[in-house]
Amino acid sequence: SQQGEEDPQALSIQEGENATMNCSYKTSINNLQWYRQNSGRGLVHLILIRSNEREKHSGRLRVTLDTSKKSSSLLITASRAADTASYFCATSNEGSNYQLIWGAGTKLIIKP
Amino acid sequence: NAGVTQTPKFQVLKTGQSMTLQCAQDMNHNSMYWYRQDPGMGLRLIYYSASEGTTDKGEVPNGYNVSRLNKREFSLRLESAAPSQTSVYFCASSAGWGIGETQYFGPGTRLLVL
Numbered sequence: 001s002q003q004g005e006e007d008p009q010a011l012s013i014q015e016g017e018n019a020t021m022n023c024s025y026k027t028s029i030n031n032l033q034w035y036r037q038n039s040g041r042g043l044v045h046l047i048l049i050r051s052n053e054r055e056k057h058s059g060r061l062r063v064t065l066d067t068s069k070k071s072s073s074l075l076i077t078a079s080r081a082a083d084t085a086s087y088f089c090a091t092s093n094e095g096s097n098y099q100l101i102w103g104a105g106t107k108l109i110i111k112p
Numbered sequence: 113n114a115g116v117t118q119t120p121k122f123q124v125l126k127t128g129q130s131m132t133l134q135c136a137q138d139m140n141h142n143s144m145y146w147y148r149q150d151p152g153m154g155l156r157l158i159y160y161s162a163s164e165g166t167t168d169k170g171e172v173p174n175g176y177n178v179s180r181l182n183k184r185e186f187s188l189r190l191e192s193a194a195p196s197q198t199s200v201y202f203c204a205s206s207a208g209w210g211i212g213e214t215q216y217f218g219p220g221t222r223l224l225v226l
Contacts, residue, residue: 033214040220041219041220042116042202042204042217042218042219042220043155043202043204043215043217044217045214045215045216048214088154088155090154090155092213098209098210098213099157099160099170099171100155100157100215102154102155102156103154104152104153104154105154
């Protein structure tokens with residue numbers, strides 16, 4: 001079963017613009033993680049936000065978490081061609097025995 | 113330091129054939145995972161090993177078996193492959209099992225079952 005659902009499914013923007021993608025989930029969580037997957041490659045961890053946190057930053061990445069709405073957003077500022085990838089959210093909670101439950105991902109294309 | 117490695121990269125099987133996917137990590141991680149990724153879907157957990165000597169079923173274990181050979185290696189076996197098992201398989205590892213563990217992924221194995 002998929003806990004997280006990313007929105008939009010696909011996003012195409014110009015290089016230099018900001019990209020925002022969203023993740024909604026169904027049950028309460030302990031933490032939420034974002035991963036990136038370049039075409040044909042394995043996933044790479046980007047950032048983790050805990051349920052008692054509202055915002056986290058890492059370089060050009062900003063993640064917010066709204067537990068009342070059961071949603072998170074990932075903002076990539078000043079996008080670059082190298083940011084072209086699929087982005088996945090994954091949630092973890094005690095009820096799922098700490099297994100990561102994954103969304104279907106947002107495919108981001110940065111146009112030069 | 114290679115991280116997580118998987119072999120083979122690609123494999124074509126006929127229905128009913130068997131094969132083993134190999135995974136190894138050199139980060140001294142305790143926990144290891146096998147996922148499958150199908151088009152338009154997120155990762156689905158097949159089996160995991162929270163620590164050396166233990167294995168448990170994930171969301172989609174039917175048709176698969178695993179072996180945690182030692183702390184480094186975690187293999188996935190398809191005893192009798194079916195077309196529904198055509199997918200990309202990822203192995204991952206994490207330092208431990210529990211809340212907030214970051215997972216590190218291998219490059220994947222692309223499997224086609226005819």
